Amino acid sequence: MAPLLDVCNLRIEFATAQGTVTAVRDVSFHIDAGEVLGLVGESGSGKSVSALALLRLLPPQARIRGSIQFRGEELLALSEPAMRHIRGAGISMIFQEPMTALNPVMRVGDQIAEAVLAHSGAEAPSHREADAAQLKLRPFKADGGVSALHKPPSFEQDATDVAQPIGLLEQGEKQIPRGLKPARDDKNEEGGAAHAGAKAPDEREAGTADLKVRPFEDGKSSPAIKITKQDAWRLAVESLRTVSIADADRRARDYPHQLSGGQRQRVMIAMAVVNRPSLLIADEPTTALDVTIQAQVLDLLAELREKFSLAMLFISHDLAVVSLVSRRIGVMYAGNLVEMGSASDVFHHPAHPYTRGLLNSVPTLRTDRGRPLQTIEGTVPSIVALPPGCAFEPRCASRIASCAAALPPLIEVAPGHLARCPVVATEVH
Numbered sequence: 560m561a562p563l564l565d566v567c568n569l570r571i572e573f574a575t576a577q578g579t580v581t582a583v584r585d586v587s588f589h590i591d592a593g594e595v596l597g598l599v600g601e602s603g604s605g606k607s608v609s610a611l612a613l614l615r616l617l618p619p620q621a622r623i624r625g626s627i628q629f630r631g632e633e634l635l636a637l638s639e640p641a642m643r644h645i646r647g648a649g650i651s652m653i654f655q656e657p658m659t660a661l662n663p664v665m666r667v668g669d670q671i672a673e674a675v676l677a678h679s680g681a682e683a684p685s686h687r688e689a690d691a692a693q694l695k696l697r698p699f700k701a702d703g704g705v706s707a708l709h710k711p712p713s714f715e716q717d718a719t720d721v722a723q724p725i726g727l728l729e730q731g732e733k734q735i736p737r738g739l740k741p742a743r744d745d746k747n748e749e750g751g752a753a754h755a756g757a758k759a760p761d762e763r764e765a766g767t768a769d770l771k772v773r774p775f776e777d778g779k780s781s782p783a784i785k786i787t788k789q790d791a792w793r794l795a796v797e798s799l800r801t802v803s804i805a806d807a808d809r810r811a812r813d814y815p816h817q818l819s820g821g822q823r824q825r826v827m828i829a830m831a832v833v834n835r836p837s838l839l840i841a842d843e844p845t846t847a848l849d850v851t852i853q854a855q856v857l858d859l860l861a862e863l864r865e866k867f868s869l870a871m872l873f874i875s876h877d878l879a880v881v882s883l884v885s886r887r888i889g890v891m892y893a894g895n896l897v898e899m900g901s902a903s904d905v906f907h908h909p910a911h912p913y914t915r916g917l918l919n920s921v922p923t924l925r926t927d928r929g930r931p932l933q934t935i936e937g938t939v940p941s942i943v944a945l946p947p948g949c950a951f952e953p954r955c956a957s958r959i960a961s962c963a964a965a966l967p968p969l970i971e972v973a974p975g976h977l978a979r980c981p982v983v984a985t986e987v988h
């Protein structure tokens with residue numbers, strides 16, 4: 560059976576003032592339906608950039624090459640409206656920083672409801688439009704600062720301030736039946752101000768947004784469902800219950816700053832699963848949390864995976880956490896996938912010197928407390944000047960002369976166990 564996600568020879572470059580930098584090169588992996596693939600690697604190794612590329616959320620200066628197939632469909636060739644449907648309803652993502660990923664001036668329930676409405680056929684603004692809206696919305700004045708950013712603008716000022724400059728009002732008027740109120744619509748993807756100080760949708764006039772589903776540009780239609788704002792709000796509250804937020808009805812009306820770090824992460828998860836995607840990308844979902852909350856979030860993800868048969872790309876720099884949730888693990892180093900195999904292969908028979916170094920540097924109960932912890936000598940090469948050969952070569956105790964000449968290929972050291980090191984791979988198993 561074809562995999563749910565099939566990534567082949569992914570290469571991601573950014574045009575920068577210093578020239579073109581390669582953040583990811585020759586990365587290939589697949590994820591089957593319902594499977595969890597863990598991706599580990601130190602900071603800057605290209606984990607988030609790879610994840611964002613799957614959703615085509617990289618900035619315009621990024622150039623993506625290779626192939627990303629989701630359910631057999633090439634995502635890099637999809638139209639933007641079709642891609643917007645994939646985001647959330649097919650693949651969704653829990654972003655690395657919940658506080659910056661959530662809109663600070665929008666109630667969390669509205670943010671989740673907006674994700675529902677975005678997939679009911681309503682035309683949500685593009686991310687660039689949303690960015691533009693955000694720039695208009697945020698008072699970047701000398702006296703503005705963070706408090707100004709968090710201060711909800713008044714309802715009267717907001718919708719027109721945000722929507723008019725980016726043409727959303729005109730767009731909204733075309734889609735919403737006459738006599739309704741597009742200026743106060745929830746469609747603005749970024750428009751937190753459109754909700755600040757406003758009543759929750761279930762308290763607003765009924766039928767404010769009875770949005771019909773329209774075909775996508777590529778001719779494919781989404782299911783013929785009709786979602787009202789009230790339905791979207793109810794689904795948002797339900798989704799908060801699914802992620803075990805106590806008193807979900809009330810908490811849905813809170814702003815992100817009124818929630819704890821763990822609750823914000825749950826809100827992000829609620830938003831990610833509300834449209835029942837088949838693949839969830841979780842980018843460091845537990846890094847900012849203390850260990851007890853970390854365990855709760857991991858349990859929650861496992862529960863959701865079971866309940867919704869979710870496949871997952873679980874990204875972390877923490878080997879222990881990845882080993883708890885993943886059946887297979889990929890190890891990244893300087894934009895390269897250097898090892899891929901079952902969790903047992905990677906932990907018990909590591910085939911790449913970098914993976915071995917990583918495992919040796921993790922203290923265990925058997926670690927001699929009297930000796931200093933092991934580290935990997937040297938530093939990761941800058942992506943501005945990557946060596947032509949193995950990127951780990953300057954730090955590798957096993958290197959031979961040919962290692963610096965050309966990028967080593969991924970070698971199958973055992974069925975399903977691959978390593979980008981022709982020197983050490985033969986010793987394994």
Ligand SMILES: Nc1ncnc2c1ncn2[C@@H]1O[C@H](COP(=O)(O)OP(=O)(O)OP(=O)(O)O)[C@@H](O)[C@H]1O
Nearest residue numbers: 573582601602603604605606607608609618876942
């Ligand atoms: N817009 C950009 N322009 C130029 N370089 C970028 C851009 N975005 C990311 N990069 C570079 O790409 C590389 C990979 O970044 P990425 O965010 O994927 O790292 P990561 O593995 O997720 O690290 P962390 O564990 O710290 O989250 C980094 O060197 C980063 O500086």
Ligand code: SF4
Nearest residue numbers: 949952955962980982
């Ligand atoms: S290819 Fe050579 S330098 Fe790279 S990890 Fe293997 S032995 Fe070390």
Ligand SMILES: [Mg+2]
Nearest residue numbers: 606607608655
């Ligand atoms: Mg990252």
